[in-house]
Amino acid sequence: MKNMNIKPNFSELARQYGVDRHTIAKYYHQEKRIPVKRNKESYLYPYLDEIKQKADLCRCTKKALFQYFQNKYGVEELKCYNTFTYFTRKHDICTSDHSENPKLRYETEPGD
Numbered sequence: 001m002k003n004m005n006i007k008p009n010f011s012e013l014a015r016q017y018g019v020d021r022h023t024i025a026k027y028y029h030q031e032k033r034i035p036v037k038r039n040k041e042s043y044l045y046p047y048l049d050e051i052k053q054k055a056d057l058c059r060c061t062k063k064a065l066f067q068y069f070q071n072k073y074g075v076e077e078l079k080c081y082n083t084f085t086y087f088t089r090k091h092d093i094c095t096s097d098h099s100e101n102p103k104l105r106y107e108t109e110p111g112d
Helices: 010-017 021-029 045-058 062-073 081-090
Strands: none
Touching (some): 010 021
């Protein structure tokens, strides 16, 4: 039908196949697009060694580390905190030592 420039009756086709007419219209108007996968490096990759070094050195939170790099290189260079956290998780950069030194809680008597 597309090759002959004939527009189908979407409502009739919807009744015939038991689906919504908007679904049929969507598939009719959809072109065959193949999604393109990009293997693009992160814009943070040039800073990887420095991020690892600072994370091991200061043992601070990811937010503090992100703000440090934003202050150092500018907001235009390090754009998004979510991208930064994803990058650190992907490269196994651990910033806080919660598992190494847990703080134990204990009960005290009143007045102590």
